[in-house]
Amino acid sequence: MFIKIRHSAGRDLSDLLKRFKEEEAIDMKIEQQTFGTFEGQEVIQYHLTNQSGMTLSALNYGAVVTAIRVPDREGHFKNVALGFDKFADYPAFSPYFGAAVGRVAGRIDGASFKLNGKKYTLSANEGMNQLHGGKDNFSKKIWQVETAQQADQASLIFTYVSPAGENGYPGNLHACIRYTLNEQNEWRITYSADTDAPTLYNPTNHIYFNLTGSQERSVAGHELQLDSSRYAVLRRDSIPTGELRSVGGTVFDFREARVIADGLVSDDPQIRLMGGYDHPFVLDHSSRVVAVLYEPLSGRKVEMETSEPAVVIYSGNKLDGSFSIDGIPAEAYGGITLETQHLPDAVHHEAFESIELRPGRPFSSTTVFRFTTAEK
Numbered sequence: 001m002f003i004k005i006r007h008s009a010g011r012d013l014s015d016l017l018k019r020f021k022e023e024e025a026i027d028m029k030i031e032q033q034t035f036g037t038f039e040g041q042e043v044i045q046y047h048l049t050n051q052s053g054m055t056l057s058a059l060n061y062g063a064v065v066t067a068i069r070v071p072d073r074e075g076h077f078k079n080v081a082l083g084f085d086k087f088a089d090y091p092a093f094s095p096y097f098g099a100a101v102g103r104v105a106g107r108i109d110g111a112s113f114k115l116n117g118k119k120y121t122l123s124a125n126e127g128m129n130q131l132h133g134g135k136d137n138f139s140k141k142i143w144q145v146e147t148a149q150q151a152d153q154a155s156l157i158f159t160y161v162s163p164a165g166e167n168g169y170p171g172n173l174h175a176c177i178r179y180t181l182n183e184q185n186e187w188r189i190t191y192s193a194d195t196d197a198p199t200l201y202n203p204t205n206h207i208y209f210n211l212t213g214s215q216e217r218s219v220a221g222h223e224l225q226l227d228s229s230r231y232a233v234l235r236r237d238s239i240p241t242g243e244l245r246s247v248g249g250t251v252f253d254f255r256e257a258r259v260i261a262d263g264l265v266s267d268d269p270q271i272r273l274m275g276g277y278d279h280p281f282v283l284d285h286s287s288r289v290v291a292v293l294y295e296p297l298s299g300r301k302v303e304m305e306t307s308e309p310a311v312v313i314y315s316g317n318k319l320d321g322s323f324s325i326d327g328i329p330a331e332a333y334g335g336i337t338l339e340t341q342h343l344p345d346a347v348h349h350e351a352f353e354s355i356e357l358r359p360g361r362p363f364s365s366t367t368v369f370r371f372t373t374a375e376k
Contacts, residue, residue, distance in 0.1 A: 027051050028154040028181075030147050035059060036087025041142045043087050048154045048181040053077060054371065056181045058098075062139035063158045063177055064090065065098035065207055070185065073299030073373040078213025080300060080371075082325060082335040091140070093323040096206035099139035100177055101132040103162060103169050104355065105204040106280070106312065106344025109239045113347040115170070115198055115356065122168035129237060134167030138175070138203070153182035164197065171197035173357075185371045193363040201357040202342045205367070208316060208335030209302060211295035215328035219315065219336045220261040221297070226254035226313070227290040228281040232343055236273060242349045244282060252279065257292065260315060264333060276317035276333065280310050280343050291338055299373040304338055306367040309353050312339040340367045 028050055035045035038061055045066060049055045057067040066083040082097050084090055090097070111124035123134040132139065143158040155178055162173040178190040191203050210219055231252045233243040247253040251263035251271060264276050271277070283290050283306070291304040291311060304311075314337040321329035346352035357363050 027151060028149055028183075030149055030154050030156075035061075038087070038091070038142060043142070044145070046145065046147070046156050048156065048179070050154075050181055050183050050185070052183070052185060054181065054185050056179065056187055057083075058156055058179055059087075059090075060143050060145045060158070061087070061090065062141060063100035063143050063179075063205075064094075064139070065179070065205065068187065068371070070300060070371045071373065072213070073375060078298075080209055080211050080213055080302075082208035082210060082215075082330070084325065089323065095318065096132065096139055097208055099206050100143075100158070100203060101206050102138040102175065102201065102203035103133045103167070103173060104130075104200050104202045105132055105206075105339060105341045106202070107131050107237075107239050109345050109348050111168070113200065115200070115347075120168055120170060127237060129239060130167070132206075136167060138162075139206070143177075153180050155180040169199050171195040171199035171357075171359075173199060173201065175203070177203070187369045187371075189367045189369075191363065191365040193357065194359070195357050196359055198356060198358050200347060200355050201363050202344075202346065202355040203365075204312070204339040204341040206337060206339055207369075208337050209293060210335045211293065211300040211302070212298055213300075215325050215330055215334050217297075218331070218333040219295075220259070220264055220333050221295065222260050222336060223257045223292075223294045223296065224254050224260060224313070224336075225257040225292040225294075226281055226311070227284045227286055228254065228311075229284055230282040232280040232282070232310075234270065234274065234279060238274070238278060240280065240343065240345050240349065240352075242351065244351070247281075252281070254281075257294065260333075260336065264315065274317060276315040277336075278312070278314045278317060280312050280341075282310050282343070283308070285309075293336070293338065294374065296376075299375065301372045301374050302338075303370040303372065304340070304368065305370075306340040307365050308340040308342065308367065310341055310343045312337065312341065312344070314339070338369075340365075 068081040111122040111130040125135040148155040180188040
């Protein structure tokens with residue numbers, strides 16, 4: 001883009017520079033369309049697109065990321081995030097595809113906890129336990145959305161006020177989640193929140209990746225590298241036992257890149273118990289990039305950075321073909337999650353970092369997914 005600037009009477013140079021910056025910002029596109037209705041409210045789908053053609057699409061419903069379109073090593077674009085092209089499929093079928101979950105990600109044992117000596121009973125939505133904040137959680141709310149645009153990035157800013165008592169949690173919680181797409185093909189998630197009374201908070205995004213761009217191939221052939229030397233051992237009901245076990249000599253050791261299939265076909269008792277990976281990993285943070293997911297056939301790669309202390313790796317074990325994506329049944333291992341967060345059920349394990357949120361101490365967290373390609 002070239003704008004010729006000339007001095008002329010009545011026209012200030014600063015106005016021209018401002019106009020130049022505004023026109024330059026057009027390079028990043030923000031579009032929106034009606035995607036459906038939910039409980040009488042309009043569901044809007046937003047699309048952020050950069051100059052390279054990468055697109056991130058998301059809904060005001062659940063702050064759900066419906067699609068992330070990126071190229072393979074040959075330049076062919078496909079959606080690498082599991083999602084639906086019809087809104088009705090989300091409330092009917094979705095296992096949290098691309099959704100913001102909270103107030104507390106993961107499971108809370110017995111759907112209860114004690115805080116400042118008082119016991120709080122939560123809504124149970126998985127047997128006797130609570131999962132991802134309860135039945136009517138963040139992923140099923142209509143969020144307020146504002147957009148922001150600069151020359152090299154565009155953002156969707158989601159806000160929601162969770163009233164005291166919602167799903168059993170104390171305190172009025174003001175939650176904000178910002179999705180930013182930039183020209184480096186990075187999706188940045190920035191979380192912030194505050195409360196007027198002590199409560200719990202541990203949000204995440206439940207994105208499922210399949211870097212092939214199709215359900216025709218599972219994620220078994222993906223390679224994962226993870227900066228983690230310990231993982232949380234789980235009970236049969238997926239609640240952590242409290243033990244943080246060394247990954248050394250196990251199929252949980254991703255300190256060097258390994259194929260996901262190594263674990264899926266193993267006889268490891270934890271793998272057999274869960275039907276695959278569904279485990280929290282403690283991040284060592286020995287390097288800036290703490291996870292790399294790579295698909296050799298397409299060359300697509302995701303590098304992850306986060307300020308969070310842990311990540312849950314879930315290999316889509318419970319997908320059973322009962323619904324379809326793009327006309328193809330979503331079978332087991334059709335996607336894999338990298339859910340950055342504090343360790344699940346932290347409120348019941350003193351060795352886990354606290355997820356308590358208190359007035360005057362706002363919550364802040366950032367996760368970045370960077371999309372690239374690798375040569376053969």
